[in-house]
Amino acid sequence: MTRMIVVGVDGSACGTDAALWAADDARRRGLGLQLVHAAVKPLRDAAGRGRPPDEEALRMLEETAALVGKEAPEVAVSSRLVFGDASAALGEAAAGAALLVIGKRGRGGFSELLLGSTAYQVAGDAPCPIAVVPEGQGNPREPGEVVVGVDASAHSARAAAFGYTEAAVRGGRLRLVHVLGDGDDTRSAGDSLPQMIGRTLADVLPSPRDARANVEIIEETRQGSPAAVLADSATGAALLVVGSRGHGGFRGLALGSVSHPLLHHAPCPLVAVR
Incomplete structure (x- = not known):
């Protein structure tokens, strides 16, 4: 299966x-x-x-x-x-x-x-x-970008791994988006993004020198409501991927306040990875 x-x-x-x-x-x-x-x-x-x-x-x-x-x-x-x-x-x-x-x-x-x-x-x-x-998106033709919401959780790492596979088979880019709350310092947190999520992603994503690394990976940090930011980041994307659980800005992602608006308003197919 x-x-x-x-x-x-x-x-x-x-x-x-x-x-x-x-x-x-x-x-x-x-x-x-x-x-x-x-x-x-x-x-x-x-x-x-x-x-x-x-x-x-x-x-x-x-x-x-x-x-x-x-x-x-x-x-x-x-x-x-x-x-x-x-x-x-x-x-x-x-x-x-x-x-x-x-x-x-x-x-x-x-x-x-x-x-x-x-x-x-x-x-x-x-x-x-x-x-x-969503209705009307059953037969995509363009490669498109795969967007993944990431934090420092293991669920997030599995979502990134799923997103990488999808980006690889679609011939598109992988965009890793970390969302900060309105009270967080964007500059300091953004500078520490590689250290904060690097350990959770190291085991699931190829290194830049790996022969398998044929996917362009973009990392970005944004500030605001996680659901709104991810929906905006996924505008025009082929796929939006999130972990079923997270922490920080992604707490309760599968069943809570973040997933509810994403399930309603994600502008592209949405995948939740357990």
Whole structure:
């Protein structure tokens, strides 16, 4: 499963965009893709008798798989119809996966996937990195820049490592952004940025002399609200990556006050790395 990307689909436009984005990412990274739809109808009725397959859901999966196959024919695509709560079903399906992808809006089994309790449960409980794809951004064509919010935490280092891989396969730049609070000294903190985050990044990013280091890495320190600064930094970017937990300006990044506006207003696909 580590060679697989899992995407939740529901027949909505945003769900289709999520599937196309996931297929493009799978193509770039040489991974397989599994389409998962969670249907509310149980496998058995109250008397314990088996129910017939959900024909509509199966048809939607087939149509989405055909569309994905047309856009990314080199990607091995499989489909899976599961039953029950959407967040639990997605979490179970994504166990051991390289990435779980969901759309910013959904319907049916994925209704209110971004804005309701399901989204926060998925973000908090997903067993792998999770990507949230806005509608209309399902099939990127340009290399683009990958922006990563960093601090001195291990979660931040893992986010940087994920961002580096994405920048490498996309042929773009990696921008590491550290956000200072309004009461912090930008000049002194900015001068100490390499020392503050260097130890957490040293083990996950190639050194400048490493033969693998084919990604331009830009480090910058900015001041203000972390969510607002990161959203602004990601304007025009291919991807915004954050750690699921941080400290300092990124405390509670996955489920707290920073992630809430990012999930709503990130201008590009957002990945939270556990």
